[in-house]
Amino acid sequence: xxxxxxxxxLGLMGRALAAAFxxxxxxxxxxxxxxxxxxxxxxxxxRLATTPxxxxxxxxxxIICLTDYTAVRDLLGxxxxxxxxxxxxxxxSGDSAQARETARWAEQRGARYLDGAIMxxxxxxxxxxxxxxxxxxxxxxxxxxxxxxxxxxxxHLGADHGLASLYDAAGLAMMWSVLNAWLLxxxxxxxxxxxxxxxxxxxxxxAAGVADWLPGYAEQxxxxxxxxxxxxxxxxxxxxxxLIEQSEALGVNxxxxxxxxxxxxxxxxxGHGGEQYPVLIEEFGRPAPG
Ligand code: NDP
Numbered sequence: 638x639x640x641x642x643x644x645x646x647l648g649l650m651g652r653a654l655a656a657a658f659x660x661x662x663x664x665x666x667x668x669x670x671x672x673x674x675x676x677x678x679x680x681x682x683x684r685l686a687t688t689p690x691x692x693x694x695x696x697x698x699x700i701i702c703l704t705d706y707t708a709v710r711d712l713l714g715x716x717x718x719x720x721x722x723x724x725x726x727x728x729x730s731g732d733s734a735q736a737r738e739t740a741r742w743a744e745q746r747g748a749r750y751l752d753g754a755i756m757x758x759x760x761x762x763x764x765x766x767x768x769x770x771x772x773x774x775x776x777x778x779x780x781x782x783x784x785x786x787x788x789x790x791x792x793h794l795g796a797d798h799g800l801a802s803l804y805d806a807a808g809l810a811m812m813w814s815v816l817n818a819w820l821l822x823x824x825x826x827x828x829x830x831x832x833x834x835x836x837x838x839x840x841x842x843x844a845a846g847v848a849d850w851l852p853g854y855a856e857q858x859x860x861x862x863x864x865x866x867x868x869x870x871x872x873x874x875x876x877x878x879x880l881i882e883q884s885e886a887l888g889v890n891x892x893x894x895x896x897x898x899x900x901x902x903x904x905x906x907x908g909h910g911g912e913q914y915p916v917l918i919e920e921f922g923r924p925a926p927g
Pocket of ligand 1: 646647648649650651669670671674702703704705707708711712728729730731755756757758759
């Protein structure tokens with residue numbers, strides 16, 4: 638568990654990554670464009686490489702975490718950087734196409750390449766709360782799994798390099814959906830003098846209850862069959878109308894309820910009113926009209 642590791646990019650996130658490796662006892666080499674950001678890590682035992690190429694050469698595994706993929710390609714593509722023989726894990730945020738293209742590009746240069754996504758803030762790095770997703774060839778991931786465990790809860794999602802960023806995007810969709818729904822409810826309850834802290838436990842219970850439906854609903858999505866076992870979409874749509882009217886009557890923001898209804902109405906117009914809610918996957922699986 639004390640394999641050497643290199644971290645390139647010592648922004649807020651890169652510094653947290655390098656510090657976690659140091660705390661776990663890994664000989665850690667670092668490099669950053671602005672050298673001063675390495676000072677604290679070096680004081681803590683990190684070795685400072687003089688060039689990105691030297692940083693890569695110092696360890697069998699290099700983690701890179703920069704602002705964006707352009708910076709990664711500029712840095713790794715420099716003429717004095719030898720990628721051949723290195724394993725590079727790119728934890729820079731980006732989309733699935735960038736991940737796949739950069740994987741091809743790095744592999745053509747002889748690197749083993751994994752793409753990752755960090756679903757955590759820097760202070761959480763090194764604790765189980767830090768979820769770090771990886772995708773790319775499993776045989777390239779497995780030898781480093783124990784080293785990566787120093788960063789948090791580390792998962793390998795599959796061989797397709799785009800998977801980490803797709804799961805990351807899906808996680809963001811979940812996060813903002815739950816937060817927006819909670820804020821709408823909070824705004825409604827506040828009109829009756831119920832403060833946010835009083836409502837929060839109920840909101841949490843609702844979110845957890847709905848989350849419990851997902852595995853069963855997922856089976857309907859995979860089967861492409863949506864029998865109305867508990868409720869039909871047109872029943873949901875009537876409740877959406879109540880939600881719109883209630884929001885408008887209270888003078889809170891009714892945009893979300895209107896959007897819910899707009900999407901459901903399209904599916905109903907297409908003949909799916911008698912089916913169960915997950916039939917809306919058809920609406921989510923293509924661009925919105927107009
Ligand atoms: P920072 O802005 O703190 O750091 C950016 C890093 O990229 C710095 O080390 C900077 O070097 C380096 N950099 C930028 N452009 C270049 C370049 N052209 N050549 C060399 N180095 C370059 O960002 P964070 O550390 O917060 O984020 C890094 C990545 O981690 C991002 O993709 C971000 O989305 C992701 N992330 C961050 C989270 C967070 O909470 N902070 C959470 C999840 C993901 P220099 O110091 O010289 O400017």
